[in-house]
Amino acid sequence: MVSQALKHIARDYSPAGQRERSATFPYIVSTVEAILPPSSSTHPHKILLPGAALGALAHEISSLGPHIHVTTNEFSPAMNLAYRYLSSPSITATAIHPYIETWSHARSRQQILRAVSVHPPTTPSSCPPPLLMEGDFTSVFHHSQGDYAMVVTLFFIDTAQNLLAYLETIYHLLEPGGTWLNVGPLLYGSAPWVQLTKEEVVRVAEEVGFVFDGEVGEMEDVGYDFGVGGLYRHAYNVVHWKARKPEGEKGKAKGKGWW
Numbered sequence: 271m272v273s274q275a276l277k278h279i280a281r282d283y284s285p286a287g288q289r290e291r292s293a294t295f296p297y298i299v300s301t302v303e304a305i306l307p308p309s310s311s312t313h314p315h316k317i318l319l320p321g322a323a324l325g326a327l328a329h330e331i332s333s334l335g336p337h338i339h340v341t342t343n344e345f346s347p348a349m350n351l352a353y354r355y356l357s358s359p360s361i362t363a364t365a366i367h368p369y370i371e372t373w374s375h376a377r378s379r380q381q382i383l384r385a386v387s388v389h390p391p392t393t394p395s396s397c398p399p400p401l402l403m404e405g406d407f408t409s410v411f412h413h414s415q416g417d418y419a420m421v422v423t424l425f426f427i428d429t430a431q432n433l434l435a436y437l438e439t440i441y442h443l444l445e446p447g448g449t450w451l452n453v454g455p456l457l458y459g460s461a462p463w464v465q466l467t468k469e470e471v472v473r474v475a476e477e478v479g480f481v482f483d484g485e486v487g488e489m490e491d492v493g494y495d496f497g498v499g500g501l502y503r504h505a506y507n508v509v510h511w512k513a514r515k516p517e518g519e520k521g522k523a524k525g526k527g528w529w
């Protein structure tokens with residue numbers, strides 16, 4: 271877990287992670303900007319990022335302006351400790367050795383031991399920084415029905431043991447007319463109860479009540495190996511979509527309450 275957190279620090283906050291951030295962050299930030307432009311309303315738009323890990327994307331979305339209030343959620347104590355450490359005011363630029371436990375596929379000892387520079391999270395002073403809610407996504411937000419204008423999932427939905435619980439939770443948390451933006455693979459790595467295909471996820475989400483806007487697309491060759499480099503590299507063809515909770519839909523998901 272600690273090793274994963276160190277690599278996420280490199281992915282999120284170092285020049286070494288720029289290529290991986292560039293593959294998905296600009297698409298997500300520009301989509302949020304298009305859906306939730308600055309408004310004259312004094313009512314801010316609330317956005318939730320479950321499974322946000324080290325939160326760099328959350329900081330980029332927060333930087334769009336004071337009309338956006340971002341909440342992140344993460345249940346890994348290692349991720350949350352690393353995020354809280356990096357966010358503490360005393361931390362400025364620093365260096366870490368994130369690959370020190372990654373001994374496979376190395377060209378040299380120097381490659382394993384190399385340092386990367388880290389620039390801690392920032393948000394302009396005019397924008398509220400993200401608020402971290404620690405805990406399991408499917409249980410910590412039970413009292414937040416209809417609170418969020420958007421839920422953004424990046425490399426997240428395939429972490430579910432019960433994918434249906436994730437879909438119902440996202441639906442439950444969106445305000446009527448709110449949007450779920452998803453980008454990520456369908457790796458299903460956490461002892462999943464179901465492993466649905468892309469087509470099946472869409473069909474089940476529609477059963478829950480979501481209405482899909484535009485294409486269910488794919489992005490090719492999206493890396494998520496944290497800049498380890500060396501003698502191995504893999505990448506995903508990630509799926510992405512925008513899906514809406516219909517206007518006037520105040521109720522719970524139409525599913526059978528699997529969770």
Ligand SMILES: C[S@@+](CC[C@H](N)C(=O)[O-])C[C@H]1O[C@@H](n2cnc3c(N)ncnc32)[C@H](O)[C@@H]1O
Pocket residue numbers: 320321322323324343344345346349405406407408423424425426429430
């Ligand atoms: C593959 S990582 C992606 C992290 C981040 N979205 C990104 O793109 O860098 C998935 C993250 O979701 C977290 N996670 C998995 N299941 C969760 C749950 N039920 N509640 C909250 N976080 C969860 C994991 O700890 C991990 O940090």
